[in-house]
Amino acid sequence: MGFDYDTYSAIVSLRDAGSDDEADALRQNSLDSLQERYERVMSGVVAGEDFAELMEKYNEDEGNVTILVTPGTEVYGSEILECAMGIDAVGGTDTAVTDYGYYVLRYAADAEVTDQQLSDITEELRGYITENKQEEEFSALMDGWKTEYSYQINEEQLAL
Incomplete structure (x- = not known):
């Protein structure tokens, strides 16, 4: 669940200007606009609804699919890496707050490499x-x- 374009752009502009504290504050204050949708998603997760269906219904990032996150992964940002590494077991779910908004992550499966x-x-x-x-x-x-x-x-x- 992502911030609107203006909010995201303002956060990026603040970061580009070196005003990380202000960007963090704007991000935190802007989460209220996403809270209702976030709570609907998380109540579905807690109730055991199909995770893929929930993501299909509420996902705003078309590039968001099943991804492999490993220690040292930098592509997705530190918030997503830290969140993913904090999920202990297959089926576990957690949320990362990023400059884009909320990312709900699920530990889908252990990586298997032949x-x-x-x-x-x-x-x-x-x-x-x-x-x-x-x-x-x-x-x-x-x-x-x-x-x-x-x-x-x-x-x-x-x-x-």
């Missing part, structure tokens, strides 16, 4: 790191050659 998945990820990372290292070395060599040898670029002949 040996094949680990192998695939390892190879993908190895390829990525190798490619980056090659690009770094090539750039360093090119910079060295540009410094070591004099050259001129004829922009007319190159049609630049």
